[in-house]
Amino acid sequence: MSIGTEVTLDDDVSERVKQESRVRGTSVRDTVNNLIRVGLNNLDAKPRRTLEIxxxxxxxxxxxxxxxxxSLLEYGETEQHR
Structure with a gap:
């Protein structure tokens, strides 16, 4: 079931959607739907742990x-340091 809805996109978003559409070889409509699905699915995703060094x-x-x-690489590659 499809519902026709008009959405006004910012210029940068519109250009990015068009670019993705060309890269994927899909219509702008399908690209927008797929991008929205991905975004909505990620709303429920748990945030990844940050890497702590x-x-x-x-x-x-x-x-x-x-x-x-x-010189550090050369030193590290000598036989005595392997």
């Missing part, structure tokens, strides 16, 4: 040049 002090190695990524 805890820094760890690993000490200072005076023999390493911390300003040179290449």
């Amino acid at each position: 805890r820094p760890t002090h690993m000490g200072h190695r005076p023999e390493l040049n911390y300003d040179s990524v290449d």
Whole structure:
């Protein structure tokens, strides 16, 4: 069952819908319906946990040049550090 409804979209939203429609090869109507379905289905989704990174002090190695990524990679790839 379809209900005809007029919706006024902001210019940026309209352009994005048209772009998605071209990429997907679907009509603007089908694209709008699919995007609304996805948005409505995500309303009930539980938010994902955020990734928490805890820094760890690993000490200072005076023999390493911390300003040179290449030298750090070279140091890490030596046989004694594998």
